Amino acid sequence: MHDFDEKYPLVSDRHKPENTRADIARLLGGQRLGVLSTCHGQDPHASLIGFAATADLRRIVFVTPRATKKHRNLSHCSRAALLIDNRNNRLADFHEACAVTAEGQVEEPQGSEREEALRLFLERHPHLAEFAHSPSCALLVIAVASYRFVNRFQHVVEIRFD
């Protein structure tokens, strides 16, 4: 069921940027997984990842093994999109579900910034501690440039940070 909707009725119909922002924050806070889109030349790739977003929504953290296709694509083109939604594979999803696409530049943080990102990620995904600490994995951050929030089938609102 749409726990997220029941607990936090969407408010973005009021067309205020702060309400859209609140809806996005709730969606990001309510979901653990999203679909990351990367591309290298003519070779697009989509993959399911666990993520955690900062409170200001400007950064999204995820972890990937360095040997994966998504990491290879990102090393050639550092721009990526991440789709997060709350569908339940029911017919009602067409009118009930909402989705947000974050788009931005992917970076590998260092030092204290990395530590903070790792803390945020493990707070959300404590069961992925071994994975996140593995030397074979990269901890990456999407510096979000924009969000496109979709509900009511085709109602789309965009927030830009640049």
Place this chain on the structure above:
Amino acid sequence: MTKPSPYLSPLRELSAQSQAMAGAKAVNLAGLAHGGFTIPDGFVVTTQAYRDFLSSNGLEERLQMELNRKAFSDMRWEELWDAGLRIRNLFLRQPLPPGLEEQLGEEIKLRLGDRPLVLRSSSPQEDSAKASFAGLHASVVNVRSLPMVLEALRQVWASLWSDAALLYREEIGLNPQSASMAVICQELVGGEASGVMFTRSPTRPEQTAIEAVHGLNEGLVDGRISPDRWLLDRTSGKILDHHVPETRSAMLSTPSGGTACTEASASGPPLHDSQLRQLFSVGQQLEEKFGVAQDIEWTFQQGRLYLLQARPITTVDNQGDDRQWYLSLKRRLDELEALQPRIEHDLLPAMLAEAETLAALDLTSLPDKELLRELASRQARYDYWHGVYYQTFIPFAHGMRLFGEFYNDHLKPDDPYAFMDLLTGEQLQSKQRNRQLEALAGMLRANPERRNGLVGEESGLRDPEFAAAYQAFVAAYGDLSVAATGYRGAKGGASVLSNILLELADQPAGDWARPHRPSEEEFLKGFASGQERSQAKRLLTLAKASYRLRDDDNIVLGRIEAAWLTAQAEAARRALLCPNPRQGSVLDSPPTAAEEVRVEARQLLGQPAAKGVASGPARIVRQHRDLAEMKAGEILVCDAIDPNMTFAIPLAGGIVERRGGMLIHGAIIAREYGLPCVTGIPEACERIRTGDPICVDGFLGIVTIQSS
């Protein structure tokens, strides 16, 4: 109780409705107390505490991820042990739910004072089993302080996911979503005599069987101590038979906690006739109370009979069930210490001597009839030694596991396999052979003419110095040729040995430095008491021998197998064999034809068996001759690392193996060479092809296959 708590409940307050929260064993004990029988005082840590322990530490999903790494049906028993070890280590490192420690401290103080305790599993699932599977879960005996109680509590919780429990997961209905564990915390009644009683003997239904030992019944229940055994007539109680064991031992609690086994041969039988009659009478009463024959654990302390457990008798049909063989591999430290000299001084030298005798015989000079006789004899000898390998050598490998559990219990490392670092760098036979191989390669590297000469037929062996070294190697280890290690037919040129030497010679000199081994002294210093330090030292010594011999036994068995295969090859050369002779263990079926729609693996999940990351082209080794093509930096992909294959390891960049396990031969070899290794990839040789660019992630147990 000091105040009501969802985590603790006195045993005597439990009822038949308490099973979901207190488990079957605790409810049965309460039933005994309500029936007027004496049980040791105590309380139960409820399943709610277990569930809150999981949820407060985010363990539910970690448990699920661990148990879903691969299908259970694809897991070998070694992999179940690995999973059990990882879960145990995970449990030992997590804090308890808030408030539990304080509540436990108060309850123990109020109810049990400073008496020694025993913590026993009480799983609600056990009752749903059609049969009783004693020993799947842990009990911790002689616990003497609150910190020890907290440790023991975690150990008993973790035993819900022990390898034995995972083996019998279907029978006991073990399901990660619903499984739970309550823990009984009782006064340890250190009786003078203890034992078990079957009110109806499983083999003679008209009799009651009573087994008894001096001291605690811990050694009897887990099979470590042979008991006195009485058979009584079920109707009259008349003693029909008394079997006296060859030696009598006793398990006693030690002042610092835990137990120790002592000699008790000087003592007479642990029970006298009046105690036997009392037990028989209690058995009859319990059978009447519960309506079915009972399996009862008991102890006498200062003449008073305490009941420790009672449950319906069930029988298990173990015929054709190799799980019992696996569980029998778990030997005690003293048993394994006794086994070591037998392996090291008797069995391995005998096997080696036989391998050398067999290798010295010139098969080409034998008449056909004698060759076939020799072939049959060698096959029989290989089967014999293979049996010894399973019955004796494999159980000895449990020494590493004993040490690993001890290490993790005391040090609680991040990496549950950190203990292996203390074992690497032993003088393994395969490494000694490979050092000589590298020395030969060094001779070629130093002299390009010599190297180029070896490319041709036998010209490389015209150099007398190199030829002498080459032949000395062949005399010691065989020429690594196609049929088998130990085969001496090839004369250089195109042999496997020559190919491997040429490939090694084209690489920079091998780095044969020993892998970093942490200081043993530092490890031993970590134990405060002399008794613990002495135990740690014994276990470490045993584990090092177990680690070393795990390689050596494989190498020597490989030479016996080689002798058999060499005879087979000679018989085949003379066309004396029928088609499809029995093949050696390296040989495998060829790959199936490509399907019309090709499904390609891109990322495969196995077990991280040796740390590190390596990328390179895959080299699938299905047959021994595939090794001849091995190039430096390739990732060796095989069904299982065979002793005949380890000479190619210095060329490999990493190892991928279908057979799973952290302590298997391939994983040990990988660690010795510092190579990343992933084991337990189902159908590795079918899903990966020679030349595929792959990446071995030995940290996470992932193999990535890049699209070309």
